[in-house]
Amino acid sequence: MAADEPQRKSPGERPTIHDVARLANVSPATVSKVLRGLGAVKAESVARIHAAVRELGFRVDPLAANLRRSRRSIIGLVVPDFRNPFFGSMVASFERLAEGSGYRLVAVSSAENIEREASQIEALLDWRVAGLLVVPTEGRPAAETSILDQKVATVLLDRVPDETVFDKVNVNNAEASAGVVRELVAKGHRHILVAIASLERTNMRDRLAGIMAAASEAGIEETVEVVVCGPDVTTATEAIAARFDKGRLPSAAFALFGPATMAILREVERRGLVVPTDLSVVGFDDVEWMQVTHPPIAAVIQPIDQIAQAAWQQMMGRLAEPSDPPKSLIVQCQLDFRGSIATLQR
Amino acid sequence: MAADEPQRKSPGERPTIHDVARLANVSPATVSKVLRGLGAVKAESVARIHAAVRELGFRVDPLAANLRRSRRSIIGLVVPDFRNPFFGSMVASFERLAEGSGYRLVAVSSAENIEREASQIEALLDWRVAGLLVVPTEGRPAAETSILDQKVATVLLDRVPDETVFDKVNVNNAEASAGVVRELVAKGHRHILVAIASLERTNMRDRLAGIMAAASEAGIEETVEVVVCGPDVTTATEAIAARFDKGRLPSAAFALFGPATMAILREVERRGLVVPTDLSVVGFDDVEWMQVTHPPIAAVIQPIDQIAQAAWQQMMGRLAEPSDPPKSLIVQCQLDFRGSIATLQR
């Protein structure tokens, strides 16, 4: 055989576009054109190229391809914690949305840590991501200046700061929370424990505002008691235990974030109390296990798929029209009042 | 100012190594050398380069850097489902391990679908990942030939096929499951419902083998009843409901994977039964919520952090010594017999 006879690469090496070109007897430029389906190319050449691609098992290297283009086809996603199934579901939703969109999702977590959030975002920017989907741990997204400098399309979700230049997706936090309080009041509850993560999180503030509004309607704003729980189950359990130790509990507890729901139930269990006889419980953020407990835990259901879809749509819009004014989308929650709410005797 | 005066890039464009070189009055090659901390470079140059890097806010583009190197610094991770907190925790563990290792983790999910697993792995290979961490949905990992052809370092975990040329990390499935059965027997249970995902999964088979071994010791192998549940909560709920409908339940149920634990509890709740009075429940895979239910659910605890650490260690070893024989690591589970197991009267 001639030394320049085209042949399969030795295993361990992938064929490049040059290998395909050589085998099909055209230039790499032509192969590239055919692969991206643009430009007019003679039918025979197209056929030869496809044959060569098949024979060599060629697949383009998307990272190398992106290098020459100005922008890369990666969308970065930053969530606070993979272990929380709420965010796990969010990642899954976005992954599905990315599929077939031409973009690839790269998901990272901030571990509820603002410095880590910053370094994760910077790392994603180093990759020249086309866009960034961010659930900020607290307040405005870390590395905001870098994002702005590099004009990277960005959509904020879940914990969205009041004032931001970015696109955002929220749920109707205040309204949904108010709905929970109205239900509790209707069932005779007048003393409500509210477990929040931190007042720095805007979604917590919004939820609390809704609670206070409904409480004030019912004239019980004096007996709404707020416990600040910190970011995770550990901190929340401490805070909740400390409150339980102080004696005389309210008749109902409303956990404004997933880990607090766990913390409350854990303390209830540890002290031999019973839901809802001793304490009614409602959680903001519905996850699967809340339906398999006895009784099932009443919840504000955030439709994660819809939230992700809204954010993805914002992202695609932003990528297409970088200079449009920032948009804000609000997704409606559902309330599911399961067996964990007692009806009190008057 | 002279036209060739170095100056900050306009926002929206990141400085390149050439910008740094120009500002520091050296060549890009020298900048590269300094950045990677190798080769002898005059102290003055080093200082000027560092100053330029700082002034321009330069950060290397890791993807471009990798292009010239033979291998890229990305480790791909494939899990079956992000929504399952067991895998969510696994992703979190690996992310932490990757940090500061020089490798970047890219996590994707197969959605319990073998074709999707294959396409996800192929996509990761397109990225020229340095290594692959895979929880195969079933049997051998999809795209095995491609992985082998491209000689990509690969570690299998959790659902590891019996025969594989890859490194693997397992837990002591049989032993741990046997331990559960012994405990149930000791507490007077002689009729046990075992909920498995699928006999195609080797970890299920191993767990079942351990169960049958312990059952046979106790002479109750006739009254171990196996229900095949499929991959997720939906399929599992159907299967479990069908079994419950058939009447007369065993005194205990052992769920061999997370979604089955949920399915069992959901059916128990739906039918107004009580754990452990009507049914004792044990789950393989411990996740956070299982400690906050009433009663808490007894579980085989897979130490996810240790599993991830073992797999990461295998990966680093494999990357360093590509031709070493495949290694197998086994991690020990803990058993936590919580309140969901009743002691039966004789």
Add this chain to the structure above:
DNA sequence: CTGAAAGCGCTTACAG
């Protein structure tokens, strides 16, 4: 319809 050349942002021999 096609290909040679330059370029994306780096790194890697190599020559000096």
Add this chain to the structure above:
DNA sequence: CTGAAAGCGCTTACAG
């Protein structure tokens, strides 16, 4: 100690 040149795998004008 330093830089010019070539190269990683692709794409993008541009000329023919």
